Amino acid sequence: MPNSIDRRKKYTRMVLKDSLIQLLKEKPISSITVKELCELADVNRSTFYAHYYNQFDLLDKIEEETIEDMKGYMNKFKYEKKEDVPHIMENLLGYFSSNRDVCQTLLNETETTFQSKATVVAHQFFLKNWTYMNDQEEDLTEYLSTYVINGAIHVVKAWLANGMDKSPGEMAKILNHFINKGLER
Structure with a gap:
């Protein structure tokens, strides 16, 4: 029973x-x-x-579960070299791809805190796992991680909105290029 x-x-x-x-x-x-x-x-x-309690409580529970799921997924991996960055991005994009409906909806909803929660999780993961950056000045790493994460979130939102027109691997290469080379060709 x-x-x-x-x-x-x-x-x-x-x-x-x-x-x-x-x-x-x-x-x-x-x-x-x-x-x-x-x-x-x-x-x-x-x-x-x-x-x-109400619809806001339900939304908060969905956000919390998605964030916890994302944390668990990301914590399966440890990356220590610059060359590992495309792999972490591909894995994370794979997570968003397999949970597209929920992630896209939560990222597009203006009244949710999901995007800020995801940013905090990504920022913590960035600082914890991208140890090759530890030789940078601490405040530079903070600004760089903020720049990279917020830019990447908006690229992911566009990718989801475009129907994931590229594979997670292709998007990881694009994001990696943006991070490492900016507008350089």
Whole structure:
């Protein structure tokens, strides 16, 4: 019996999350009601409130789960040389590709904190793993990581919006070129 309850809870949370992501493609979170979310998910409001306080709480949980998933994915890898950078980018782009719907929606939603949370995670990962940069001045590394991460996030957003018209490997090469050579040909 406990397994069926766990499966029902998981299923309910999944359909609510999927429904919110679907609605976020059409309008901002502030325009979404619990009533329309429940109708789309085909669950009653009391079931919704058994899991979440409101639509903002649900969005926050989706963001937190995605960030934790991204952290776990990124922590599988350790990169210490400059030559490893394209691999980390390709792996991270692979993560975004396999989670395109959620990532694209969260990155495009103006009322979420997902982009800033993702920036913090990427920044921490950058400083922890790109040890070849440790010979740089500390404040230079801070500015460089901020520049690289924010630029890369906007490139990823454009890539997702363009239907991932290039493979993660091709995009990793493009980003690596931007980082290392800027506008140089």
